[in-house]
Amino acid sequence: MTAEVEHSDVGAYALGLLTPADAKTFEGHLASCERCSDELAGLRGVAGLLTGLGAVQDDAPAESASGVVDLMRHRRGLGRGARRTRLLLAVAAVLLFAGGVVVGTTQRHGTVPADLRGWGEIRSADDVKSGLAAVAALQEKGWGTHVALDLGHLTGPRTCRLIVVSTEGEEREVTGWEVPVRGYGAIDSPDHLQVHGGTAIPLGDIERFVLRADGVGDLLSISV
Amino acid sequence: MGTWRIILCASYRQGRFTPKSGALDGWETLVSTVLVVESVRALSAAHREILNETVLSGRTVNEAAEVLGIPVETVKSRVYLALRALRVALEERGVTA
Numbered sequence: 001m002t003a004e005v006e007h008s009d010v011g012a013y014a015l016g017l018l019t020p021a022d023a024k025t026f027e028g029h030l031a032s033c034e035r036c037s038d039e040l041a042g043l044r045g046v047a048g049l050l051t052g053l054g055a056v057q058d059d060a061p062a063e064s065a066s067g068v069v070d071l072m073r074h075r076r077g078l079g080r081g082a083r084r085t086r087l088l089l090a091v092a093a094v095l096l097f098a099g100g101v102v103v104g105t106t107q108r109h110g111t112v113p114a115d116l117r118g119w120g121e122i123r124s125a126d127d128v129k130s131g132l133a134a135v136a137a138l139q140e141k142g143w144g145t146h147v148a149l150d151l152g153h154l155t156g157p158r159t160c161r162l163i164v165v166s167t168e169g170e171e172r173e174v175t176g177w178e179v180p181v182r183g184y185g186a187i188d189s190p191d192h193l194q195v196h197g198g199t200a201i202p203l204g205d206i207e208r209f210v211l212r213a214d215g216v217g218d219l220l221s222i223s224v
Numbered sequence: 225m226g227t228w229r230i231i232l233c234a235s236y237r238q239g240r241f242t243p244k245s246g247a248l249d250g251w252e253t254l255v256s257t258v259l260v261v262e263s264v265r266a267l268s269a270a271h272r273e274i275l276n277e278t279v280l281s282g283r284t285v286n287e288a289a290e291v292l293g294i295p296v297e298t299v300k301s302r303v304y305l306a307l308r309a310l311r312v313a314l315e316e317r318g319v320t321a
Contacts, residue, residue, distance in 0.1 A: 006297070011304030015279045019286055046311045047279075049260045049319075055276040056264040117308055 005029040010036045014043040015050065039118045115194055119148040121203075125222040130155070133185070136209060136222050144200040147174055147209070151193040152185030159214040164199045167207045174199050174209070256319065263313035271306035278303055 005026055012018050013026045030036050116122065120139030126132060131153035139146040149162060156179035164174050175197030184193035199206075203224075211220040264272055264280075277288045278299065285303060289296040314320075 006300065008301045008304040011307045012278075012285045012300045014307065015303065017278050017283075017285045017288075017303065019284060042311070043307055045320075046307055046314065049256060049314070050275070050279050050310075053257070053260060053264075053280055055280045056261055056272065117311065 007033070007036055007039075010039045011043060014040055014047040016047075035118065042118060116148050116150055120146065123209075123222050123224055125220050127220055130219070132211075132220055134211060134220055134222055138203055138206075138224065140203040141198070144198055145203045145206060146196070146198050148196050149175075149194065149209075151195075151211075153183075154179055154185060154193055155183040157181045158216065160219070161212045161214070162195070162197060163210040163212050164201055164206055165208050165210060166201050166205050168205070169207075170201075171210075172199055172201065259314065259317045259319050263310055263317055263319070266313045266316075267306060267309055270302065271309050274299065274302040274306050275310070 005028075009018065009022070009026050009029075013023060013030075016023075018026060030040065116135055116137040119137035122135060122137055124133070124135040126134065133152045135150045137148040139148075145164075147162070147164075154160075158179050159176065160179060161176040162174040163171050165171050175195050177193065177195055179193070182189040184191060206224045208224055209222040210218050211222070212218050264275060267275070274288070277283060277292060278285060283291065285299045286296050289299045292299065
């Protein structure tokens with residue numbers, strides 16, 4: 001039996017891995033924790049995809065141990081890569097025949113950092129030239145809008161601010177930070193910068209966010 | 225990105241094959257399983273291990289903690305982080321769960 005409930009118990013709860021007593025305790029917490037109920041809603045779908053799957057081994061070339069579920073394994077005569085490609089080609093062909101699947105409409109969307117999950121609507125922008133990439137999660141609050149920001153390929157040293165621009169054109173500072181020489185999300189400094197801030201401007205009245213560097217100017221604009 | 229993958233991802237993004245939790249059949253199950261297995265493989269070794277030792281082998285977090293010889297709190301927080309990482313890996317493959 002667990003003495004204290006942690007927010008992160010939501011993962012084990014979504015997968016049904018808590019003991020009945022712990023699950024009950026967590027449900028008590030869930031009733032009063034908005035963050036956990038939001039998170040649970042998002043994790044349930046992923047949890048559902050794992051049901052019925054056996055252990056998944058690493059893609060090592062060595063033949064795997066028992067208990068491994070691998071759809072491609074049925075075709076022993078072929079190499080793993082070839083097996084996978086063949087199976088997927090077959091699936092793709094069926095999908096094409098089955099119902100006019102449109103090809104070519106995929107838009108590569110960037111990865112949303114795990115830490116921004118559960119923080120609201122996601123918006124992103126990047127600068128092709130500098131590589132600077134921003135992902136923002138926006139959440140409507142009673143007091144305004146909460147902003148969680150993840151930045152990668154941000155070089156230093158510099159001082160930055162996040163500015164919110166309303167649909168009326170009004171600008172307000174949301175938050176600010178220093179970037180050290182090594183930067184964020186660089187090869188020898190892989191951690192992205194993550195900052196949180198808030199603005200009184202309601203989400204519906206926000207046009208965009210601007211990433212501004214003191215003495216340099218605007219680095220990036222994130223449309224909302 | 226190979227053609228087959230573009231087709232799969234396109235169909236997922238169109239919402240044609242968005243998996244409903246738990247209940248899938250026929251081709252949707254097959255496509256989904258392929259992408260889920262691939263997504264689990266794409267996780268870090270630590271994340272993959274914790275999923276293998278818990279949900280994928282039918283152990284509760286308490287049982288996994290005993291098998292792995294680590295505190296149950298550690299198992300729970302790893303499960304949580306692995307699940308979030310898996311969601312990102314699935315999204316990268318066009319699966320929105």
